[in-house]
Every structure is written in C-alpha cells, then in structure tokens.
Amino acid sequence: MNDPKNGMTLIVKTVTRVTVWLIVLYGIYLILHGHLTPGGGFGGGVILALAFLNIMLAYGRDATQKWLNIKFLEDIEAVSATLFLFMGILGIALGGRFLMNFLPKGTPHALFSAGTIPILNILIGIKVAMSLFLVVWVLAGLHEEEGGKK
Amino acid sequence: MILPYFIAIPLLSAFLISLIAGKKDYWAILLSTVAGASLLILSIYSMIVQNGETLVYEMGFWKVPIGIVLVQDALTCLMLVLVSLISFTSLLYSVQYIQHMDRNWKYYALFMLLVTGMNGVIITGDLFNLFVFMEIALLSAFALVAYGGKAEEYEAAFKYAVMGALSSILVLVGIAILYSATSTLTMAKIAEKVPSLDPKLLFWVGGIFLAGLGLKAAIMPFHAWLPDAHSSAPAPISAMLSGVLIKVLGIYAMIRLYFNVFGAPELYMNIFLVLGAISIILGGLLSVVQWDMKRLLAYSSVSQIGYILVGLGIGTELGILGAIFHLFSHAIFKSLLFYNAGAVEMALGTRDLRKMGFLGKVMPVTSATSLVGGLAISGIPPFNGFISKLIIIIALIKADAPVYAILAIIGSILTLGAIMKMxxxxxxxxxxxxxxxxxxxxxMQSAMILLAVLCLLSGLLLLPGIREAALDPVVAVLADPGQYMQLVLGR
Amino acid sequence: MILYLMCFALFLVGVYGLLTKRDLIKLILSIAVMGYAVNLFLILFAYKKDAGIPILLEGVVQGSMVDPLPQALVLTSIVIELGTTALLVALAIRLVQKYKTFDITKIRRLFG
Structure with a gap:
C-alpha cells in the first residue's frame, strides 16, 4: 500500500486515508437528504465518486486496482440503473403510471417521507458515483492498452 | 397504455445486457433480439389499435403543464413502426457482421440505447425531454461509429461528435429562449402561446432550431459530417444512422417544432423548399463522383433528405403525403443498400467500386436485393421510391412551383446515375x-430479403382503403398544425 | 442586460475557439465553454430580484422564489455535457494514439 513508487507522497496518502471517509459520509448525507435539502442523487453521487478518485490519485491506479474490484463496481452500476427502471415499472403496476409515487408520502420535512423519491435518489446516487468513477478510471487507463474499446 | 414500454423495453435490455452478458455474446444477442422483436410487435399493434386518435400519457400522474407527457398520434405510430422495423432487421444483420468484426456484447448494449433514444424522441411531448433523448441517441451513435477501432473510424466519430455537440448546444439555446418566453416546456402548451409571441423572437428561435436540427438532419449547408460518419460506421449502424437516426432526430423533430408548435410559418416553409432543393442537387452531384460504395450511399442520403424537406416545404396535403411516404420508403431502401454494401465489404474486404466485379454468381441474394434497392431509390416504377417521388413532383407542379419540380427530376436522374455506377x-x-x-x-440474407420485399409491398400503403387508415391520419396531423395542441391539451 | 451580454460573450469565446483552434483538446474545451455559456443563460433568466431559494424549509414562509425548473434543466444538461466531453476525450486519446498528432488539420484520411 505504501509503495513509494506508486502514487503521491506519504503525506498525501495519509491525509487521504483520513479524509476519504469524511467525503464518503458527506456524499451519503447529501444523497439521503436529497428530498429535503439542495443536493440529492446527482450531487451526492459526484461526491462519492470524488472520494474514490481521491484514492486513485493518491495511491496510483495500479495499487487501487489490487484491492478494488472494478468488475464489481460495473455490476453495481448496471444493477442500480436496472432497479431504477424497475421502480418506474412498479409505478405502472401499483399506481397506474410510469414512475408513479406509490408509497405513502409521510409527513413533510421528515427523513422518511416523500414516497419513492428517497429510494430513487439512492439509486441515482450509486449510479452516478459508479459511472463517474469508472469514466475517469477508463480514461486514465486508455493510454495503456492499445486498440481496445472503451 | 403501452406507450412507456417503448422506452422501458430497450433501456431494460441495454442494462441487462451490460449486467449479465459478461464474456458470452449469446445472452446479448438473445436479449437484444427479443427486445427488438417485441418492440416491432408492440409498435405494429399500437398502430392498428390507435385508429387515428391522440393518446396522452402523463408520467407519474402529473398534469400537463407540470409533468412530462408522452403523446401518441398517427405520426408517432408510423415512426415507431419504422424505427422498430429497421432496428430489428439491423439486429438480425448484426449477429454475423459483428462476429466477423470480432467484437463483444457492448455493441448490443449501445445499440439498444440508440433505439431507446430514438423511441423517446418520437413519443415525448416535452421539449426538454426531446433534447435529453436526442442526446442519448447521439452519444450511443458516436460510440457506435467508432466501434470498428480503426483510425478512420475514430476520425469520423470525432468529427461527428463535435458536430453533434454543437447542434445540441444550439437546440438547448432554442429551448431556453422558448422557455423564457412561454414559461412552459410542454410542446402543446408552447403551441398555445405561440400566436401571442413577438414575431421577431419566433424568427430567431426558428433560425436557431433550424441550425441545430439541420445539423442533425444533415441538410446541405450542414452536411459535412454525414458522409464520413455514415461510411465509417459498421454496416448495420450505417443503415440505422442513414435509415432512421437522421430522420428521427432531424426531420421528425423539425416536423414537431415547425408544424405542431410554430404552426407552419410561411417563411420557414420557403426556407425548407430552398434548402431541400439545394440538398437534392448537390447531394446527387457529390454522390455520382464517389468511388467508395458507402460514401456514395451516404451522399445520396443527403439528396433524399432534400426530397423530404421539399415535400414538407410545399405545405399542401399532397406534398406532406409525399414527404411522409418518402421518409418511410427511404428508410427501407437506404437500409437495404447499406446492408448490401456491408455484405460486399465483408466478402471482398474492400469498399472501392473499382476493385469489384461481377458478383451475381457468388452472392446472388446480395446482388439481387441491391438491384431492387437501387431501382427503388432511383424511382423506377413498381417500387416505393417511384411512388413517393412522383407524389412530391406532382405536388410541386400543383403548388405552382415548376422550377422545384424540374430540380427534383434532375435530382432523381442524378440518383439514378449514382446507382447505375454502383x-x-x-x-x-x-x-x-x-x-x-x-x-x-x-x-444477413433474410434481413436483406425482408427489406427488398418491403420495397415492393410498401407501395401498397397508398391503395385506397389502406391509405385512409395508415397515411391520411398522419397527413392530417401535419396539414392542420393547430390540431395537435387541441388534442393534447384536451380541448 | 449586461449579464446577458457577458453570457453571450462567453458563448462567442467558445465559437471563436471552435472555429480557429486546431488542437484536439482546445476544440473539446471550446465546446465545453459553449455549453457553460448556455447553462449560465438558463440560470440567468430564472433569476428574479429579491427572490428566495425554491426550497420549502421547516418553519420558513417563503415569499417569491426564483424559478426552480431551469436549475433542474441545467443539472440535466451538465450531465449530458459530462457524457459528451468524456466521449470526446476518449476519442481524442485514441486519435492521438493512431495519428501521433494533436493537430486536427493533420488528421484527415477521410476526404470528399
């Protein structure tokens, strides 16, 4: 992990190790409160992706690849997109229209309220985080493999 | 209501392909073929049961000015059938062609996203939603053009992507101005408010949209990217791009905006006529001099798009009928010709006409169907191309525009020349x-034969009895532009 | 008014770059600048003087609010631009690998 050849200096690595969890926490906070405050799935997802990118920048792409299962991230991305679509189709099944808000709305300003919106926010957050991270990941690795396709 | 499934099915199959396909192509082929076939069946079914009515689907039960609406009228149904038909044959054709290129499941996922984007553009009734679906279709088209992985393909895709991004920005500017003037994004609502708007504002917005959508439709001054992109893409994708993508993103969006939203203003009809005539002549001339088979076909697409624009620009019922019918028939025979070109390229390894020879013995199906497609595109009697061009030319003469009629005939001769050369x-x-x-x-053979048979049969759409059911409602949507607004808003 | 003019000037910067620059990366940047100008335009006409944020907060009674819809549109268009830019960059990397140059005028094997 602390291989001096890969990535940046020890200071950056140490600071990253401390702060990356705070960034992840902030991203999760934004996603969960998407229906109450500014932010939401996209903003929180971008911050989550930045946390991952932070690791990649600090430790180098090769070192990150060793303990991060990229294929698994790709699968999570596809699953979250599929689940989003299923929520839309569930809306047809239970409410009669695509993306119908079929759950009880609850009281305004409570964390568990607004029906399906928090669920959709979480799914979008995961999708955005994974795709944004993977886009940068693939672009960073594009110069290494010759001839393949993104 | 089956309307949202036109988006949900291809999108779901795209996600599922990327999820379960893994290293095996088998699942990807199966899933995408099932999705393509079910879309074809659904679209034909919806065309039969639709019966000239306008159906409005409010997403999530949000009422018209607030939420996004999906609208299904006769034109929507026709376009959906067209897209599903071409994409289904293209998928059939792709199976061997893509295996030959030694590529994997990503092709099918991107293909399904392309279909999603086009279906979305067709069925949406919301201006910004239209833009979003356009982008989905365009982004997957960029990636698919570059799919082969050769230097020329990257070059063509880059050119296409720059042009596409520029056109999207222009469309977004137009949408922004329209929203600031009318404070709504539902197309029917905008149409309701258009008569009270400043004519100067409409003039500028129309111009911006013309530049943006013209770039997507590759009308003559904006055509530079088309020959590169359409000739470099893999053959089934060329067929999709030339056959339906430029029509859905360009012509269909123009029809919705200029006819149903702006109410067919005189000025823009005249611009359509002029630009269409220029496209016909220059596209025809440029296609005759090409030696690359796919490039020749790509330039002739520019010319045929000109016919559709001229037909729309006349503005009479006959002209619109001709334009719609030409749109339909061009999609069929141009896709067929691109399939032929792809088959020849696969068999001989070249697209250069000078290196080819007599192919009747070794590839009987390909050369026979290419003859059918060639005769249809150049307007020889029993085929659909003849009928549609004839209608447009008669409409031009009836509308007292003999100059344009002569130009259209010259363009037809030029097309004949190019096809004779091929x-x-x-x-x-x-x-x-x-x-x-x-x-x-x-x-591949069955895809080609299917389209060749349709070249012959789709002329039957004009028979009395079928025409009243299939084409007249479509013409009515355009001939009476205000009707769309009233039907969607339900008053 | 001055704000709209400056927004238009930003757009023109993008157009200028797109028309005159020959470097692949600069072309991509020009497109991005044009996109930002349009996004800024969308935000600008949603602005209302002395209006509050378009969010219902607990215990706060809102007077007039700025128009929230263009902000949602801008978010969507930013996502789209992100996708376009990523694709353009990927294509540019491949082009540089194949042609060994950043100059767009030297990347022309297609013609006619």
Missing part, C-alpha cells in the same frame, strides 16, 4: 469474382 462497377462489372473471404449467412 451496379455497373460493384455488382455487374467485367471481372468475374469467384472467391469470397466469408460467406453471407442466412441472417
């Missing part, structure tokens, strides 16, 4: 070719 050198040349590198499988 047939003469490409399929019926002197040197007999006996050896081909790869046999054309049954899937």
């Amino acid at each position: 047939q003469r050198y490409g399929f019926r040349g002197e040197t007999e070719i006996t050896k081909i590198t790869e046999k054309i499988g049954w899937r």
